[in-house]
Amino acid sequence: MNDAGEIIISVRNLKVGYGENVVLQNISFQVGHGEVFVILGGSGSGKSTLLKNLIGLYTPLEGEVWIEGADIIAARDDERRHLLRKFGVTYQNGALFGSMSVLENVRLPLDELTALPEPLKELAALAKLKLVGLAADARKLPSELSGGMQKRAAIARAMALDPRILFLDEPSAGLDPVTSADLDLLIKELAHHFGITFVIVTHELASIYEIADRVIMLDPHARTIIAEGQPAELRDKSADPWVRRFFNREPDAVASGLHL
């Protein structure tokens, strides 16, 4: 759902990597308000590295990342902390704090960063858990949840402070198709009803067709964006045969060295 056309994230000429090793360069894109934006690419194409640079965990080698009109890279530490509260992030394995119950995990940002009275913090956290379908499991420890439930709990925690943007790293990795489809539905609902902007790193094709308004595709050889657009459009009309093959899920027997 792309309304009003307000640009909420703007990335300009980003170059990311580790020391001498450049993983990606010439990365520029914009994400509009309420959009579900997917960063796509094969294994090892630097998707997660790009995400960690976008959210300020890593410092890019060059370039700018503007989130809601503020430059997150140039920001001072206190400004950055303030900026960080505007978006939520979930990690590949959920990254829930193992020693706290699910409810305590979701309450943690409210406890630490707001002055709300106890009952309201509990209610607000419970409501977020209800939203992701975990209200009944609020008192469980993360280790007592299944993989899909942990991912949903992580989304609830990321949403605790009502951010306008959610960054999700491989939300459907390791989930069964039904759970994965549930998660897609949740993402669509959140984008539609709450106007949350999503930036999602994934390579699950089924999810991408379902949720993505727009995708960018990264390539490990070119080390940059090789395609940008709507998924169905890229599948049918991309000039790059590799992109078409990716979206049609065709094997690349020559490249993978298989001689069947």
Add this chain to the structure above:
Amino acid sequence: MNPAAAQSVLDTDLQFGPAGSARVALRGRLDAQTTVTCWNRLEKHLRGTQLETLEVDASGVRFCDGAGMALLRYLSMGQMTPQAAVSVHGLGAGLEQIFRGFTLQDYEAFRPPTRVKSHPLPEEVGCAVRQAASDLRRQIEFLGSITANLLPTLLDGKRMRWTEVRRVFELAGANAVPIVSLVSVLVGMIIAFEAAQPLAQFGAQIFVVNMIGLVMVRELGPLLAAVLLAGRSGSAFAAEIGTMKVNEELDALQTLGLDPVRFLVVQRITASILLTPLLTVYATFLGVAGGVSVALLLGFPLSLIFHQLTSALHQSDVALGMAKGVVFGAIVSAVGCLRGLQTQQGPSAVGVSTTRAVVTSIVLIVIADAVFSILFFVLKR
């Protein structure tokens, strides 16, 4: 009025009507900041009153986040005014839908808190004893398994994986040299310094050298080497094998038909048994050197010091020190590997294993040391 300023504040209008009725009109922005002020105001005026009806007019709310929604729900569930019939109305269509997404039933389903059951003392003691017994049993089983595997693997060159032995030898032995040097020299010097003063009162200061020789060769050399090995490498063994367990690598080994003891443990124990005597000799030598340097500072000539040392030490003392080194090395590596193999699931499991590895190693080293002392005393008679 500036519209932006109007949006950033919340106006709470509270009116009491006739016959126990009250009306709250909210206008503006209901977010994490304004909700706190609003809560304080309502709490002050509504809590404890005998209201019969409470009407919440939210038609003026322009923005409402999760915190504001929690306040509206708290009011509508009658948590602040238990006797009153509460109605919340006037929310925009989108907010209304979100508001209805969490009901009193959801809240009450969560309410009953699970009580942490405390166990009676006899039960706790029983559990602890049982745990200790089963732990001892597992240690004995493990010892059996090592004994059964060590010799056949050593004799079968292909299966031994000597490259792994070499790697462990370097990591646990060669890389430990700097820390062993520092600690041994300092301990030798400290003991010599501390002993020199009381011995001087009896005119027996030269016997500092005899003492440092005996103490280092028989006790502290092996002990220092073993304790440092436990801290550096026993913990590393537990962490390495524990991480493999958590990552299901041990399961993978077993399904490939490989025994983890033969594949991982034997190499570490072999390397430790080979390197601990060397580390012991090195620690002893540097400890003695530390003590000797103090004796030199006290003004004794080197030839006298050397004479005292050779007269104080016998071959049997050196043999005892080396034997201790071998046994301590076996203990540290076996305990490290056992704790690694015993790693449970969960995020803190590897940390628990490494802690247990170091603690058990040190306890067993001290016990073994005591056994050595008794044995030596009995044999000497």
